[in-house]
Amino acid sequence: MNDDHVxxxxxxxxxxxxxxxxASTMVGLDEHAGMWRVTDAQGEHDLRVEWPTSPITERPQVRRQVVELYxxxxxxxxVPARDEHQPSGGHEHGGHGHGEHPHGHGGEHPHGHGGANPHAHGGANPHAAEPESDGPKPFSRVIRESSWSDHSDSEGANFMEDIMRGVATKQDYIDLVAQHFFMYEALEEAAQQxxxxxxHAALHPAALVRLGTLEVDLEHLLGANWRDEIRPVPASAEYAARIREVAAEGWLAGIVAHHYTRYLGDLSGGQIIAKRVARQHxxxxxxxxxxxxEALGDLKAFKETYRDGLDSLGASLSADEQQRMIEEVRVAYAFxxxxxxxxxxxxAAA
Structure with a gap:
């Protein structure tokens, strides 16, 4: 929403x-409404708009409701509405809800919401391999659509929602940054492959590497002895172990599954998180x-290049290998x- 439908x-x-x-940026949603952060001459404002038909109960309904609001x-x-926004009779395609989810987590949904069980793969999306009238879907799109069901709200979403809304504490943000360190320590070791x-080298240019920036942030937030102050929560430790397991296997498509899930979120919704946190703290x-x-250049252009890389990767994989990679994307979202x-x-325990 915040990339392609500003x-x-x-x-x-x-x-x-x-x-x-x-200016207007979508920053959140719940079963009854969407939330936007709006700028006008008087400053910034929070806008909540009720869905035309609520409550919504499934992720694919979000796009339909946003289209109706549009x-x-x-x-x-x-203003005349674009034809591309006419609702389809079947499943939803691309557009809203992908790459721009306000939580800023999870590939093009930004690292948001899978099931709480990090090992729950779930079944394949029946639409994942369905061809369009003008040919098969690009693999990057298959990945997006196949993971829609992994982005429903969960109890853990409230933690990120508070950060997005500017009501989380500074300690909440520090705790999040600390978990990022353990994730990216494992991911960037794997990404060397x-x-x-x-x-696949174009997927991981030097300007994308985050570990050094996390060290800068943690030293600023916790001081020179920050390494002694941070600990992974159990899920972060399991997440890092899974990435290392995939890397040890030498499974490049699996590495890309985790790579995509993290970095595409950082480049999309993560940019909104940065603005919110910067303003609050x-x-x-x-x-x-x-x-x-900034060193990466035009972020939208890079994301397009990245999707092209996913499409090329998909073309080199068998149907079974594609499905295995999609399942690993879902595992990453769940983690x-x-x-x-x-x-x-x-x-809650503190």
């Missing part, structure tokens, strides 16, 4: 509360350096949610 969010903001809005906004403002393979540089990808759940439990 203008739609602005129309919704203008139609449902802030007619002079100059169409209602167009009607209210006298991608860098060493000419067919006064960070500028150190503290949120993890989310600074992400499990980490949020553990952080929420840790906070």
């Amino acid at each position: 203008d739609d969010s602005l129309l919704i903001a203008k139609a449902f509360g802030y007619p002079e809005a100059t 169409k209602a906004a167009c009607a209210k403002l006298g 991608l860098s060493a393979d000419p067919a 006064g960070f500028d540089g150190a503290g949120i350096e993890f989310y600074n990808f 992400n949610t499990a980490v949020f759940v553990d952080l929420a439990k840790q906070k």
Whole structure:
């Protein structure tokens, strides 16, 4: 939503509360409404817009509700709606809800929500291999659509939701950064296999590497002895172990599954997290350096290049290998949610 449909969010903001809005970013949702952060001449505002038909109970319903809001906004403002937003009779395609989920976690859903069981693979999406009328779907799109069901809300989502809404404590954010360190320590060890393979090196350029930025942030947040202050929650330790297991096997598609899940989220919803945290806690540089990808250049262009790389990878895999990689993406999403759940439990026990 925040990558490919910025203008739609602005129309919704203008139609449902802030007619002079100059910017609008979707920052959250629940079963009854979507939430946007809107900017106009008076400053920033929180906007909550009820879904046309609520409550929603499944992830694919989100896109339909956003489309209906967009169409209602167009009607209210006298703007013609695009044909691409006509609802389809079957499953949903691309667009809203992918790559831009406000939690900023999970590939193109940004690291958000799988089942709490990090080992629950779930069944294959019956639409994953369904061809479009003009040919098979690109593999990058198959991955997105096949993991939709892994992004339903969970109890752990509240931890990230509080960070997004600016009501979490600074300690909550520090705890999240600490978990990132353990995840990326394992992931960037594994990603060296991608860098060493000419067919996949473009997926992991040097400017994407995050471990050094996490060290900068943790030293700023906790001091020079930060390594003595951090511990992985159980889910983070299991997550890192799984990444190392995949790397030890030399399974490049599995490494890409975890790589995609983390970095595409950092480049999408993660950018929203950085702005929220910077504003709440006064960070500028150190503290949120993890989310600074200036050296990567145009983020949208890189994400397009990345998706092209996924498509090329998919073309080199058999149907069984594609499905195995999709299942590993779902495992990665589940681990992400499990980490949020553990952080929420840790906070409650403190």
